[in-house]
Amino acid sequence: MINEAIKATEALVSAVPLLGDNASEQDYQKALELVEYLLMNNPTSPLLDIVSNKITAYENTLPQVIAFREEMEALPGGVAVLATLMDQYGLKQSDFADEIGGKSLVSRILRGERKLTVEHIGKLAARFGISPALFI
Numbered sequence: 072m073i074n075e076a077i078k079a080t081e082a083l084v085s086a087v088p089l090l091g092d093n094a095s096e097q098d099y100q101k102a103l104e105l106v107e108y109l110l111m112n113n114p115t116s117p118l119l120d121i122v123s124n125k126i127t128a129y130e131n132t133l134p135q136v137i138a139f140r141e142e143m144e145a146l147p148g149g150v151a152v153l154a155t156l157m158d159q160y161g162l163k164q165s166d167f168a169d170e171i172g173g174k175s176l177v178s179r180i181l182r183g184e185r186k187l188t189v190e191h192i193g194k195l196a197a198r199f200g201i202s203p204a205l206f207i
Contacts, residue, residue: 083118089125099129149187149206150180156199170194 084091089102102122109119130136139158143151156162164177171177171191179185187195187206196203 087118087122089122089129094125094129099126102126102129146181147183147186149192150183152205153187153195154181156195167195170198 087102087105088094088098103126106119106122106126109116109122113119143155146154157164157166164174164181167177171180171187171194176185180187180191192203192206195206
């Protein structure tokens with residue numbers, strides 16, 4: 072069994088180079104395509120978890136991901152959640168008139184000069200369909 076497992080692992084790394092050492096951007100992109108395919112066609116495949124974990128590990132080495140995480144960790148929890156949502160949805164400060172108010176207030180909250188109120192948190196949670204606890 073050991074020899075078969077080693078041979079299977081070598082074949083898998085050959086087929087999905089991201090699983091090996093020294094992965095490239097191209098290996099990463101191909102692995103993303105594989106995960107998308109597996110999600111659509113074989114979501115119970117153990118390969119999905121293996122490749123997804125390796126993708127996460129690869130992304131954690133990218134300078135832009137490291138910088139983003141450091142920036143988010145420096146912010147108060149609710150502000151970090153708001154900034155992440157803005158990034159994920161491609162939103163600007165002016166897109167929160169209904170939940171927070173004007174652009175200047177959103178800017179001050181993002182800079183840590185003002186805090187999210189309970190009302191802001193409730194409206195943001197409703198807008199994004201998430202728990203208000205994420206902002207606290």
